[in-house]
Amino acid sequence: DARVTQTPRHKVTEMGQEVTMRCQPILGHNTVFWYRQTMMQGLELLAYFRNRAPLDDSGMPKDRFSAEMPDATLATLKIQPSEPRDSAVYFCASGLISSGYNEQFFGPGTRLTVL
C-alpha cells in the first residue's frame, strides 16, 4: 500500500530553533508539494518540485524557510529560525502529474508547535 510518509509527526520547539521536516513521496511520483494548514488560513501551498526541480516557492517566507529534494525519495522543509506564527500542520503531498491530470496524495502531516 503505497503512501506518503512524513517525519516527525509532532514537533515542539522554542522560538529561534531550527526545524527540519522530512517527506518520502510515493515511489514513481514526479511531483512533490509542501502545504501548510492553519485554522485561520486553511490549506496553502508553500512550494513544489517536479522531477526534483523547484517549480514554485512563492508561498514560502524565503528569509526563514527552505525546501529541497536531495534525491527522489526525500523532500525536506526547513525553518530557521522558527517563530510562534509558524505553528501549523505541514503536509507533504505527491502525485504523478501530467497534462490534464493532477491527483495528489497527502501524508499524515507534521504538527509543529513553536513556543
Place this chain on the structure above:
Amino acid sequence: KQEVTQIPAALSVPEGENLVLNCSFTDSAIYNLQWFRQDPGKGLTSLLLIQSSQREQTSGRLNASLDKSSGRSTLYIAASQPGDSATYLCAVSTYNTDKLIFGTGTRLQVFP
C-alpha cells in the same frame, strides 16, 4: 484569482440520510477537481478526482459531479454512516499551476 467556497460549513444528520455537499469556484478554467476527507488530527484522504473533461465520478456510496460552466461541484453521500463523520474538502487545480486551491471544508457529523 481562483476562490473556492464550500457550503454548508457544518452539517449534523442522523445516519441513513442521503447528503449533498457543495463546492463552488470562481474561475471555470480548472484542470481537475478533487474531493478529500480529513479526520481530526489526520492527513487528507483522496476520495474522488474529476478531470475537466468529465461530468462525474463514483466510488461506492460517493458520487461527485462537476459543472464547470457554473463553477460548481457536488459530493453526494448515500445512506450516511457514523464512520462518514469527518471534514470534507474540495480542491481545484488550474492551467497555470499544479497547486491545489482548497475550499474551507464542510464538517460533517453523522449520529447513530
